[in-house]
Amino acid sequence: MSAEIKTELAPFDDINVTPMLDLAYVLLVVFIILTTASVQGVKVRSPVTQAANNLAKPQTRAITITADGAVYLDAYPVSMEQLSSSLAQHKAANPALPVVLKADAAAQYEKVMQVLEVAKRLNISEIGLVSKRAVAD
Numbered sequence: 001m002s003a004e005i006k007t008e009l010a011p012f013d014d015i016n017v018t019p020m021l022d023l024a025y026v027l028l029v030v031f032i033i034l035t036t037a038s039v040q041g042v043k044v045r046s047p048v049t050q051a052a053n054n055l056a057k058p059q060t061r062a063i064t065i066t067a068d069g070a071v072y073l074d075a076y077p078v079s080m081e082q083l084s085s086s087l088a089q090h091k092a093a094n095p096a097l098p099v100v101l102k103a104d105a106a107a108q109y110e111k112v113m114q115v116l117e118v119a120k121r122l123n124i125s126e127i128g129l130v131s132k133r134a135v136a137d
Contacts, residue, residue, distance in 0.1 A: 059094050059097065059098060060098045060099065060100055060128075061073065061074060061087065061090055061097065061098070061099050061100070062074055062075075062099075062100050062102060063083070063099060063100070063101050063102070063115055064102045064103070065101070065102070065103040065104060065107045065111050065112060065115065066104050066107065067104040067105075067106040067107055069107065069108055069111050071083055071111070071115065073086055073087075080114060080115075080118065083115070083118055084118045084121070084122070087099070087118065087119070087122050087124065088122055091122050091123070091124060096126065097124055097126065098126040098127075098128070099119055099124055099126065099127050099128070100127075100128045100129075100130055101115060101116070101127060101128070101129050101130065102130035103129075103130075
């Protein structure tokens with residue numbers, strides 16, 4: 001009895017897709033992280049207060065004022081006229097429009113008052129001011 005040794009020279013009929021799936025998952029995770037990081041908006045140094053509460057609601061519009069006086073609506077730079085018209089459109093869609101005002105600690109008080117006047121003129125009554133909670137000594 002002689003044993004025959006068979007060598008398989010036939011090509012594979014299927015492809016191992018595990019490395020491709022690993023690559024797809026890594027790309028998905030990288031995309032999610034980059035998207036989350038880019039949506040955070042404009043960085044400002046908020047003033048510090050003793051009591052800082054989270055007032056954000058799902059339909060909340062964020063107005064940001066930087067130290068140099070630039071105004072942003074939901075991370076997009078706007079002029080005061082554009083801010084007024086955009087808020088008027090959002091107010092028409094949602095009469096109880098909540099707005100959060102996030103100003104840099106070094107921002108001009110006059111610019112903050114201008115934004116508050118726009119909100120008052122549009123009868124926006126739900127306005128929250130963003131600050132950082134003071135660290136207890």
